[in-house]
Amino acid sequence: MSYRAEIIAVGTELLLGNIANTDAQxxxxxxxxxxxxxxxxxxxxxxxxxxxxxxxxxxxxxxLLIFTGGLGPxxxxxxxxxxxxxxGVELEFHPEIIGEIRRYLDTVFGAEAPKLDEQQAYLPEGxxxxxxxxxxxxGCIFEKDGVTVVMLPGVPRxxxxxxxxxxxxxxxxxxxxxxxxxxLRTFGLREPIVQEMLADLMDEAVNPSLAPYAKTGEVxxxxxxxxxxxxxxEELMAPLFxxxxxxxxxxxxxxxxDSLEQRSVQLLKERHLTFSAAESCTGGLIAxxxxxxxxxxxxxxxxxxxxxxxxxxxxxxVPEVLLEQYGAVSAPVAKAMAEGVRRITxxxxxVSVTGVAxxxxxxxxxxxxxxxxxxxxxxETTVRELHLGTGRERVRTLAAHHAFDILRRYxxxxxxx
Amino acid sequence: MSYRAEIIAVGTELLLGNIANTDAQxxxxxxxxxxxxxxxxxxxxxxxxxxxxxxxxxxxxxxLLIFTGGLGPxxxxxxxxxxxxxxGVELEFHPEIIGEIRRYLDTVFGAEAPKLDEQQAYLPEGxxxxxxxxxxxxGCIFEKDGVTVVMLPGVPRxxxxxxxxxxxxxxxxxxxxxxxxxxLRTFGLREPIVQEMLADLMDEAVNPSLAPYAKTGEVxxxxxxxxxxxxxxEELMAPLFxxxxxxxxxxxxxxxxDSLEQRSVQLLKERHLTFSAAESCTGGLIAxxxxxxxxxxxxxxxxxxxxxxxxxxxxxxVPEVLLEQYGAVSAPVAKAMAEGVRRITxxxxxVSVTGVAxxxxxxxxxxxxxxxxxxxxxxETTVRELHLGTGRERVRTLAAHHAFDILRRYxxxxxxx
Numbered sequence: 101m102s103y104r105a106e107i108i109a110v111g112t113e114l115l116l117g118n119i120a121n122t123d124a125q126x127x128x129x130x131x132x133x134x135x136x137x138x139x140x141x142x143x144x145x146x147x148x149x150x151x152x153x154x155x156x157x158x159x160x161x162x163x164l165l166i167f168t169g170g171l172g173p174x175x176x177x178x179x180x181x182x183x184x185x186x187x188g189v190e191l192e193f194h195p196e197i198i199g200e201i202r203r204y205l206d207t208v209f210g211a212e213a214p215k216l217d218e219q220q221a222y223l224p225e226g227x228x229x230x231x232x233x234x235x236x237x238x239g240c241i242f243e244k245d246g247v248t249v250v251m252l253p254g255v256p257r258x259x260x261x262x263x264x265x266x267x268x269x270x271x272x273x274x275x276x277x278x279x280x281x282x283x284l285r286t287f288g289l290r291e292p293i294v295q296e297m298l299a300d301l302m303d304e305a306v307n308p309s310l311a312p313y314a315k316t317g318e319v320x321x322x323x324x325x326x327x328x329x330x331x332x333x334e335e336l337m338a339p340l341f342x343x344x345x346x347x348x349x350x351x352x353x354x355x356x357x358d359s360l361e362q363r364s365v366q367l368l369k370e371r372h373l374t375f376s377a378a379e380s381c382t383g384g385l386i387a388x389x390x391x392x393x394x395x396x397x398x399x400x401x402x403x404x405x406x407x408x409x410x411x412x413x414x415x416x417x418v419p420e421v422l423l424e425q426y427g428a429v430s431a432p433v434a435k436a437m438a439e440g441v442r443r444i445t446x447x448x449x450x451v452s453v454t455g456v457a458x459x460x461x462x463x464x465x466x467x468x469x470x471x472x473x474x475x476x477x478x479x480e481t482t483v484r485e486l487h488l489g490t491g492r493e494r495v496r497t498l499a500a501h502h503a504f505d506i507l508r509r510y511x512x513x514x515x516x517x
Numbered sequence: 518m519s520y521r522a523e524i525i526a527v528g529t530e531l532l533l534g535n536i537a538n539t540d541a542q543x544x545x546x547x548x549x550x551x552x553x554x555x556x557x558x559x560x561x562x563x564x565x566x567x568x569x570x571x572x573x574x575x576x577x578x579x580x581l582l583i584f585t586g587g588l589g590p591x592x593x594x595x596x597x598x599x600x601x602x603x604x605g606v607e608l609e610f611h612p613e614i615i616g617e618i619r620r621y622l623d624t625v626f627g628a629e630a631p632k633l634d635e636q637q638a639y640l641p642e643g644x645x646x647x648x649x650x651x652x653x654x655x656g657c658i659f660e661k662d663g664v665t666v667v668m669l670p671g672v673p674r675x676x677x678x679x680x681x682x683x684x685x686x687x688x689x690x691x692x693x694x695x696x697x698x699x700x701l702r703t704f705g706l707r708e709p710i711v712q713e714m715l716a717d718l719m720d721e722a723v724n725p726s727l728a729p730y731a732k733t734g735e736v737x738x739x740x741x742x743x744x745x746x747x748x749x750x751e752e753l754m755a756p757l758f759x760x761x762x763x764x765x766x767x768x769x770x771x772x773x774x775d776s777l778e779q780r781s782v783q784l785l786k787e788r789h790l791t792f793s794a795a796e797s798c799t800g801g802l803i804a805x806x807x808x809x810x811x812x813x814x815x816x817x818x819x820x821x822x823x824x825x826x827x828x829x830x831x832x833x834x835v836p837e838v839l840l841e842q843y844g845a846v847s848a849p850v851a852k853a854m855a856e857g858v859r860r861i862t863x864x865x866x867x868v869s870v871t872g873v874a875x876x877x878x879x880x881x882x883x884x885x886x887x888x889x890x891x892x893x894x895x896x897e898t899t900v901r902e903l904h905l906g907t908g909r910e911r912v913r914t915l916a917a918h919h920a921f922d923i924l925r926r927y928x929x930x931x932x933x934x
Contacts, residue, residue, distance in 0.1 A: 114542075115555040115556065115557075116546065116549045117541075117542045117544070117545030117548075117549060117555075118546070119542065120537050120539050121537065121558065122537050124531075124534075125534045125536065125537040127534070128533055129533070129534025129535075130534070131534075132532075132533050138534075139532065139562065140559065140560065140561055141531065141558070141559065142557065142560075143557065143558035143559075144556070150556065150557075153578070161570075207906075207907060257910075311533075314535070379801075382805075382808075383807070383808025383809075383817075384801035384802070384805035384808060384820065385801070386801070387796075387801025387805075387822040388799075388800055388802045388805040390800070391800025391801060391802075394876055396800075396824075400824050401825050401827065402821065402822045402823045402824040402828035403801065403821070403824075404819065404820070404821050404822070405808075405821070405822070406819045407808065407814055407818060407819040408814070408819060408862075410862070411818055411819035414862075414863070415819070415832070415861050415862065444828075444832050445827070445828050445831075445832065446827055446831070458811075459811055492811065496808075
């Protein structure tokens with residue numbers, strides 16, 4: 101789409117540094133994926149005068165303005181009123197929205213539902229309403245003087261919902277044709293390596309396009325094609341898709357999945373297997389991440405967070421002699437932890453993590469970042485030794501990534517090494 | 518300080534949504550804490566023409582412009598050159614910086630140190646240099662035509678370092694005086710209620726100022742005073758501080774702490790007590806959050822994530838008859854879980870959570886959001902029954918909040934109810 105977009109966040113809390121502007125990140129990612137060029141992000145406080153000036157600048161340099169925040173009763177609908185004044189658009193009452201908001205409040209708060217502010221049912225005349233199923237403030241889209249204006253609530257959960265279910269479908273529908281993406285997720289390769297592996301493909305790729313996105317320990321490749329129909333998009337993508345797949349090989353852990361844990365849950369379900377986790381340095385992170393996936397209860401039996409040697413011995417049955425001889429951060433203890441949690445939960449498979457997340461070395465002098473991951477399957481128990489560098493949160497995140505990676509490798513018949 | 522500041526991030530990766538603009542958040546928090554008014558955030562891509570236009574707008578509405586990103590060899594020093602051209606300032610060679618960069622590269626990369634780009638030693642004439650001990654690109658500050666211009670690298674670690682060690686000290690030194698804040702954190706009150714309780718104080722408060730910040734289940738009140746010395750600030754804050762404390766009463770869980778879990782760890786350490794957790798619907802979140810706090814190992818023995826009835830019975834020793842008679846989501850099971858995990862880990866105190874996080878009701882028809890929190894202490898075990906509404910992530914977060922709240926209430930002698 102040939103839009104030039106500006107994302108305008110309204111909220112003093114951004115300027116005070118209370119929160120990061122994650123809405124702008126999410127919107128940018130989504131808009132880029134349908135071919136919209138995002139040229140500017142702007143954040144401004146809850147101040148009508150300054151907001152009006154920002155609108156004035158934005159409408160001269162962009163033709164798609166997306167506002168986040170400043171909707172709803174606590175803000176006196178600052179954004180809605182200022183935007184409508186700037187574009188000379190009236191607010192009109194949408195009675196159908198009242199019912200929606202009422203139902204939402206009753207469901208969430210039950211008997212204690214707060215008083216409903218009818219002001220929220222006023223929206224710009226002639227706008228397309230973006231219905232909000234996860235909060236009270238609806239979003240909207242209107243066009244005036246060659247500029248398309250979108251207003252979304254600032255609460256990240258609501259902003260995401262309305263972007264995915266309202267804005268992006270609206271953009272797709274408006275512009276005919278179809279834009280399709282596939283996300284190929286990898287674990288175990290650093291971004292420069294992926295760049296090198298795929299450099300020639302990324303340089304050439306136009307439709308479909310191919311772009312990398314990196315975060316801790318992971319690189320995601322997004323393929324995007326534009327065409328008249330979904331079938332045409334798929335056909336356009338197919339050759340590149342299979343080429344990229346082949347080059348990524350066993351580092352590719354999933355296509356169009358959200359995370360290693362989601363992929364693991366998916367594979368466990370397919371194979372009718374269950375698992376459990378014994379965690380020391382990750383302290384519950386593996387359990388927390390797997391239970392973030394709705395439906396995890398079908399495959400996850402539970403886990404033990406064994407933060408002390410006492411719990412390792414007493415609950416998981418790790419022999420005291422191993423703890424004394426090798427220390428808690430060791431391959432034999434990782435092995436015994438995995439076997440222990442598998443035994444007590446009765447799961448088919450089990451992972452264990454023991455290591456040094458930092459900030460300090462452990463009492464045996466193991467460096468920060470030393471981590472052992474045990475994996476117990478019916479046929480044998482294996483241990484992966486890792487040296488993950490520093491940063492408490494980083495080490496914990498990477499250790500959990502590795503645990504899920506081992507699980508998905510086992511479940512897809514790859515070597516665990 | 519009476520600056521009107523704009524933070525300008527340069528980087529196409531922001532506009533593609535690859536990363537969030539966390540530099541802007543960090544800078545805003547730091548600048549607010551020394552009394553600088555941040556009025557705008559702007560992000561623009563690696564495009565000299567658009568950057569020049571952004572500078573043109575910013576210098577007309579603000580007098581402190583802080584640029585992040587676009588420094589260093591990979592960006593061809595886009596920011597430095599465009600900013601200097603806009604302000605008519607020449608770049609001059611700073612030979613002393615060459616030595617600093619060389620030493621940094623040798624330390625980090627050793628024998629593999631990359632080739633040094635001398636371009637990085639060119640900085641605006643007459644600028645104050647902000648020395649970078651954690652990377653290669655130095656920052657700088659210069660003043661021209663009544664505008665103060667700051668340039669910082671975009672890598673978050675380097676941006677933070679130069680802000681804390683360069684920019685903030687420079688601002689303090691230039692402007693004398695001290696700004697101090699205290700954060701009062703509450704749990705259990707919704708924001709409108711806090712607003713009502715403190716409305717008269719918030720309206721009157723100038724120096725010190727008083728402002729509320731809300732997130733899921735929590736409201737934080739920040740008191741900020743400006744004065745000549747730290748003592749003067751404390752004196753200015755004292756009457757309001759004690760008045761707010763008194764009004765918040767038992768809902769205030771801590772002053773100048775980060776979170777309920779940090780406060781719990783602090784209290785447990787002071788009282789030389791340990792705790793453990795048995796988690797069903799929170800699935801490891803309590804363990805994960807407490808082990809996010811460095812030093813948690815002194816007070817947290819570990820936990821059990823009992824996602825199935827089998828694990829509840831076999832590992833935690835919850836009597837099968839309770840599970841059959843009342844179901845897993847019930848007060849008797851919460852009680853037995855807390856007592857079970859306390860027994861097997863040998864901790865002084867224990868919390869348990871069993872509930873329905875959603876998306877669906879459980880098989881006994883318990884609504885989403887129904888949660889029982891058990892708390893086992895040497896003298897007795899109590900259970901808190903909650904109805905937390907919908908939203909899987911929200912229910913899990915609130916349930917964990919309540920568990921930590923019960924712990925801190927017990928540890929400070931408050932009723933648990």
